[in-house]
Amino acid sequence: MAAQTDATDTQYELSVMSEYLDFISVKTFDASGGQDKVTAHHSSLYSENNANVDYVMQFLMKQGAPAGKLLLGFPSHARSFTLSTTATGLGAPISGPANPGPFTQQIGLWSYYETCSFLRGTSVHWIDGQKVPYAVKGSQWVGFDNQRSYNAKVDYLKSKRLGGAAVWTLDMDDFSGQFCEQGKYPLISQLKHKLSEDWTTQETTPAVLHPTDSSSPSEGTQPTQDPVITTKLDTSCFHNITVVYPVSSFCTRRADGLYVRSDNPKTFYRCVLRKTYVTKCHTLGTEHSSGVTIIPSQNLVLVSFVTATLLLLFSVWTPGDFALYSLSVL
Missing domain, CATH: 3.20.20.80 (Glycosidases)
Known part of the structure; x- marks a missing residue:
């Protein structure tokens, strides 16, 4: 924009x-x-x-x-x-x-x-x-x-x-x-x-909840006052696939942010305006990495390499004759 x-x-x-x-x-x-x-x-x-x-x-x-x-x-x-x-x-x-x-x-x-x-x-x-x-x-x-x-x-x-x-x-x-x-x-x-880096200030670091349901976000889970738990960067995670979870009410009563699965730290839910998004980490070989994506949140940052075709999904702008590669947030 x-x-x-x-x-x-x-x-x-x-x-x-x-x-x-x-x-x-x-x-x-x-x-x-x-x-x-x-x-x-x-x-x-x-x-x-x-x-x-x-x-x-x-x-x-x-x-x-x-x-x-x-x-x-x-x-x-x-x-x-x-x-x-x-x-x-x-x-x-x-x-x-x-x-x-x-x-x-x-x-x-x-x-x-x-x-x-x-x-x-x-x-x-x-x-x-x-x-x-x-x-x-x-x-x-x-x-x-x-x-x-x-x-x-x-x-x-x-x-x-x-x-x-x-x-x-x-x-x-x-x-x-x-x-x-x-x-x-x-x-x-x-x-x-x-x-x-850790987002440690009160203004920018909300509490992180940890859903424990092994299959999908719970329909009736209520927000808790769990202390902030900082998730460290997982350098083995090179590729993240995020999809919307259209039928789940997991985020209905939760604040925007990331909610990490306690049983699988490479799967987490993102709440954005009451919508639920599920992201799973995958490991790819270096031959697939032609662009870079940085994914920050208040408490979790993952770094992934994505294919050039995925870059077309981002909003891009190229003045002159230059090719664009986008570093963006999922």
């Missing part, structure tokens, strides 16, 4: 749509492309105007989109500009987009690995009020995301109890690990690590 709230307000009935959607991937990036002829970060968490992540997500929730169905967009690309004066900070005048990156060959849009090459020999400036970085070299100005800004966005995601994260795009990260010297896929790896 586009991050432009004026378009969203007139084109979507979110409260109605949400009843039929499992998740909504929000493109919380490219909010600024130099239209105002000044430098600006395209994916700031906060800002003085409405072109920021927080404003967009708050707007969508006010329009009726459940927080648990919203996937926060994480860009692995940067937006870059050519300065027209000696000013170099935020709001500095520009003459247009920056020169194309050596590999992507798109003016004003650089991959993270191209940005890493640009950063050699210059300093990274952190915009504390927006929780994002930028850098300047000569007349070229670039606003990008790094591991620090990813951490800030995941903290925000958890504080708002959003459904998860959606990345655009895998091939814009440093997939070879040769440019940024931070290992392969440094941004996505950091996102995976941050989402895998």
Whole structure:
């Protein structure tokens, strides 16, 4: 879904749509492309105007989109500009987009690995009020995301109890690990690590219930006040298949969240707006892994590799001629 709230307000009935959607991937990036002829970060968490992540997500929730169905967009690309004066900070005048990156060959849009090459020999400036970085070299100005800004966005995601994260795009990260010297896929790896951390605050960690019925969710099970039990990452789980459980009333009286089977930790139920979803973990060989899916919740994070055909199920967007691989939340 586009991050432009004026378009969203007139084109979507979110409260109605949400009843039929499992998740909504929000493109919380490219909010600024130099239209105002000044430098600006395209994916700031906060800002003085409405072109920021927080404003967009708050707007969508006010329009009726459940927080648990919203996937926060994480860009692995940067937006870059050519300065027209000696000013170099935020709001500095520009003459247009920056020169194309050596590999992507798109003016004003650089991959993270191209940005890493640009950063050699210059300093990274952190915009504390927006929780994002930028850098300047000569007349070229670039606003990008790094591991620090990813951490800030995941903290925000958890504080708002959003459904998860959606990345655009895998091939814009440093997939070879040769440019940024931070290992392969440094941004996505950091996102995976941050989402895998325990969600320990009271606001973002509800109690986990443990259904014991060995066949299906119980029709009459009542909510309990069990203490929070954190489920650790199961690294043997590479593939998760989630299906709706249309006839079950398991979630009728339960809060949204994950409910882990006590007799089988690789099978769990997710409650979303009183609907029950069943997820089972499967182990696949590496020859099947052509995309990555990160599945966070308040108390459980699983990592899975999914086939390219499954990626078609996600909401995707591909400017130019680039192929998209989506990192999203099931």
